[in-house]
Every structure is written in C-alpha cells, then in structure tokens.
Amino acid sequence: MQELIWEVRPDLIIETGIAHGGSLILSASMLAMLDLCDAINAGETIDPKISRRKVLGIDIDIRPPNRAAIESHPMASRIHMIQGSSIAPEIIQQVHSIASDYKCVLVCLDSNHTHDHVLAELQAYAPLTTVGSYCVVFDTIIEDLPSEMFPDRPWGPGNNPKTAVHQYLSTHPEFQIDKQIDYKLLISVAPDGYVRRVR
Secondary structure, three states: OHHHHHHHOOOEEEEEOOOOOHHHHHHHHHHHHHHHHHHHHOOOOOOOOOOOOEEEEEEOOOOHHHHHHHHOOOOHHHEEEEEOOOOOHHHHHHHHHHHOOOOOEEEEEOOOOOHHHHHHHHHHHHHHOOOOOEEEEOOHHHHHOOHHHOOOOOOEOOEOHHHHHHHHHOOOOOEEEOHHHHHHHOOOOOOOOEEEEOO
16 A cells, blocks of 8 residues: 555545554555655645645544544544445545545545445445546455355455455446556455556
C-alpha cells in the first residue's frame, strides 16, 4: 500500500472498514509525507495543521474507544470518519459528495467480506477511482483457503471478496487486475484484489 500511495499520489483515500483505525493512520501518514515532499519540491513551507490530502473512513460501528484513539492521534486532522453501512444509499451519497472535491482518488474495500456486500461496495465506490489509481479489495485470499478457517463467519470459499471482484470486472472493462503486484508480493491477503482503473 505504501508503494501504491507513493506511485498514485492520491489526494483522497476512501477506506471501508475502520476497526481500530490502523490503516487510516497509515494512509494519513503517507498522505502527510506526500504533502511534505510536494512542499519541499515547490520550495514552500508547510503548515502541519493544513491538510491538503485526506483519508475518508466508513464503518458500520465506530466504537467509542477506537474513535477516541483516532481523533487524538497527530494525524487526526487528515482523517474524516462516517458511521453507517458502507452500502446504505445515504452513506454512498455522502461519500460521493466528499469525493467530488478531490482530483485523485484511491479506494480500499475492507469491511464485510461477503460476495454481495463487496459487490455492492464495488458498484458504489469503484467508479470514484480515478484513471491510473486503484480500487484495492482486501481479503480476496478467503477464496483460496479451506472453509474450516471461517466457521463463525458468513463468508468463505465461493462467497467472498475475490468472487465479487471477478463478477464486477466481468462487466467493467475500465478496470483490470494488476497481476504485476500479485507476482511481486507472492504472499498477500489480496490476490486479484489490486484492481487498477485503466480508462
């Protein structure tokens, strides 16, 4: 993800699934580094309180201790959180409204891992991905693991993010799986999940 963020240089990263907020903090810190490098290259000084780039996180349940930890972090000014189902029409509308103010968008999907939910997220948020950027779908590895590994989950082989990615791509030729990333990583939670918008 660090390499993709550096390559794409997004000004907005959309993430579904917040949990404890670690990925929000990582993304925000990478965006802060991009802002700093841009300022240095332009010969400008940078005010750390001014956040040019942002991370938008969506989760159905942002637990108070997690919210408090994220909001007290030094990267908090770069993070905006929305609580609600990522596939609810009113949440999708909020995200699209926020994204309309940004030029380069990278999307990361990592919430409910069932086929139907991920497919609905792809339909809602993949179109926000700008050309040359990525919609990264996490935990596609579920398709390649034994079903016994998910005894208490509604997802498993045949019903997971990878099956959703493949169905979505069957009708959206503007996106392609970036196989070079799969070849490079060898071990990944997201095989076939690095989906690049090519047009």
